[in-house]
Amino acid sequence: MTSPDTGAALEAGAGTGAGAAAEASTGAGTEAGAAARSGDEATNPLTGDPDPFQWDTREGCEVRQILDRVADKWSLLVIALLDRRKLRFTQLRREIDGISQRMLTVTLRQLERDGLVERTVHAVVPPRVEYELTPLGGTLHTTIRSLVTWTEEHQNEIAEARAAYDTRAAGVED
Numbered sequence: 001m002t003s004p005d006t007g008a009a010l011e012a013g014a015g016t017g018a019g020a021a022a023e024a025s026t027g028a029g030t031e032a033g034a035a036a037r038s039g040d041e042a043t044n045p046l047t048g049d050p051d052p053f054q055w056d057t058r059e060g061c062e063v064r065q066i067l068d069r070v071a072d073k074w075s076l077l078v079i080a081l082l083d084r085r086k087l088r089f090t091q092l093r094r095e096i097d098g099i100s101q102r103m104l105t106v107t108l109r110q111l112e113r114d115g116l117v118e119r120t121v122h123a124v125v126p127p128r129v130e131y132e133l134t135p136l137g138g139t140l141h142t143t144i145r146s147l148v149t150w151t152e153e154h155q156n157e158i159a160e161a162r163a164a165y166d167t168r169a170a171g172v173e174d
Helices: 002-011 018-025 031-037 063-070 074-081 090-093 101-113 135-173
Strands: 118-121 126-131
Touching: 002 018, 063 074, 074 090, 074 101, 074 135, 090 101, 090 126, 101 118
Parallel strands: none
Antiparallel strands: 118 126
């Protein structure tokens, strides 16, 4: 079961598409995309406009990789749930509907590696492990909260747009 805060984040479509969207927008696989990826161009070679994805083309830049990590649906939910509190693994698993034990383990390890989550092991029998956001992770939660707020404010408009699209798509198939 997801809480209202985390459920909205999930419904916002905060899945793993961030990398795919960025790749499509950069023209990956095209001559323009190859020129942009080369790092030689600070502008879009087709339009002459500043390239909004130049952050993705600099050598050694990991922005896209980081966005892929923090924008996947499981990471968003974990970060939202850990806001200003410590939770044990089993508590997190109970709160995140549909996540497997393995996926939660992988997500927590990745967030810990990125410095967003801290893992504390208490020396008791059986071992007790708690997770909490680091100060860095707390700053990311503020951004996620803004995304959730936007989603809550626009969910009716999005539902209407989806219904209109589905109606148009059904008419094309007939």
